[in-house]
Amino acid sequence: MPSEMNALTNLLIFLGQFTYGFLEAIFYMIASKPKKNVAGEIVLITGAGSGIGRLLALRFARLGAILVLWDINPESNQETSKLTKEAGASRVYTYTCNCGEKQDIYRVADQVKKEVGDVTILINNAGVVTGKRFLEVPDECIEKAFDVNTKAHFWTYKAFLPAMIANNHGHLVCISSSAGLVGIYKLSDYCASKFAALGFAESILSELHAERKTGIKTTIVCPFFIKTGMFEGCTTENPLLLPILEPNYVADKIMNAVLTEQAYLFLPKFLYYMLFLKSFLPIKSGLALCDYMKVFDVMKYFKGQIKKD
Template identity: 65%
Template sequence: MAPNVKSAKKVFVFLGKSVFSLLETMIFTLIPKPRKSVAGEIVLITGAGSGLGRLLALKFARLGAVLVLWDINKEGNEETCNMARDAGATRAYAYTCDCGRKEEVYRVADQVKKEVGDISILINNAGIVTGKRFLDCPDELIEKAFDVNFKAHLWTYKAFLPAMIANSHGHLVCISSSAGLFGVNGLADYCASKFAGYGFAESIFFELFAQKINGIKTTIVCPFFINTGMFEGCTTGCPSLLPILEPEYVVRKIVDAILQEKVYLCIPKFIYILMVLKSILPTKLILLIGDYVGAFHFMDGFVGKKKN
């Protein structure tokens, strides 16, 4: 085939696929995309001992999923496990695991594979926040933030992704943050770790696509700050646009996004607008907008709390 004809063919194929993708997006914006069933799927949730992780476990329990719950807090995790069984989980298993330690992740992952089976939905939810300005934050806390908020994603993917590829079936869920999209004063280590988690999840999504590995879905979640206790003392300058989110609402949105196999989920929707404005407006104007809505800073009363 002549080079010019071949090049023209590639352009037409690209344009055709682009138009189809745009039409599909428009249709599913107007008509909700059908939700898949997760009954019988083996769902692993890190940081399941409290907060968002616990609520996710209860939601998936009601949908008939098999639950594998990880948390460093043994008592809280076992409580979540019992609550999940009461909520209707066909099977639920609690494992004590420090997700920030590679060797422990691999050890518990091997135990899960032997005792439960291959994970089909992996939800990396565990996280910590120090709540200290960068120069006031001890090195060990910065390292811990990266270990839990980012590196744990590397080790869980290494542990469970091969089986998903072999089975041509799986779903990778990264609970990032709006702080993984925008820098926030007073949260340098947290933002860096969440940026890393977001970038890693997106890169694996593209890597799987480039290798034509089908059947494995990706969902990356970037919510504004959630009222789970991790961000106690945090306030927002414009509650109508960027409210402090209630965990039940966030969990409902996350589960819907997973069931509809959405790749990206930002909560609230105003974050999508901020992302566009950040890309096109002058820096000084972005700073003024961020200061007005409280998107890029915390009040001094904020106290970070660990969650894993």
């Protein structure tokens, strides 16, 4: 009898939480979700020297956050630092770090803990792309893709998550990609590394939930192509459904997702439907749809990752 009572209690608790989750989501479709205050938070952004990393740094600067900027390129990182100070940041710390090297990450992370303090918002944003057919990708590029796009996330979490857990306070932001949701022609190493980054971030989300560390939030970001120069030359045949995104638009959306503690952000919205279609369409129909939408042509004119201001 007591075990039946327990099962009934558990079922009622589950139904209550499940329904609450839905009602809350519906409520916030109508009302805007309150935004958290990040003033005084220590925000670490990897790959802060250009593109999305720089735009996020500027936005956190305006909100009074303490900035820790990492990049492999010291000059562009210094430029970001200058811009963030002009935008109002009073405490900005720049570090040259090769996120493709575990020892470098641990070394710089120790320096950050001593010189700045415990990071409370960790944004793994640094990324590299090769953009070749699989058999043409040099082995070292495959290794680099995993080192920077995936393994760096493991090492930065190892460095900064313990303090977040101890304080039950923090936010982990994983910049994955639409290439972390579907496999794409000429992006085998990139896609695999972005799928892995997403899987890693989602696993930590589940660990934190299981351990009831409710004060540590996760945001996983999967955008389609952005005009930052990383995917220079890439095209879309479906600008209405899959437009090439403006960097400022993406940065605004990411900020909103972080401030409202949204777990997943796919850009544009069509990616949510694409993932749904992928989960049930027969493979032949799915591939026919990709052919029709010329999805396999997107990398046709790819020039390489270039730096844009």
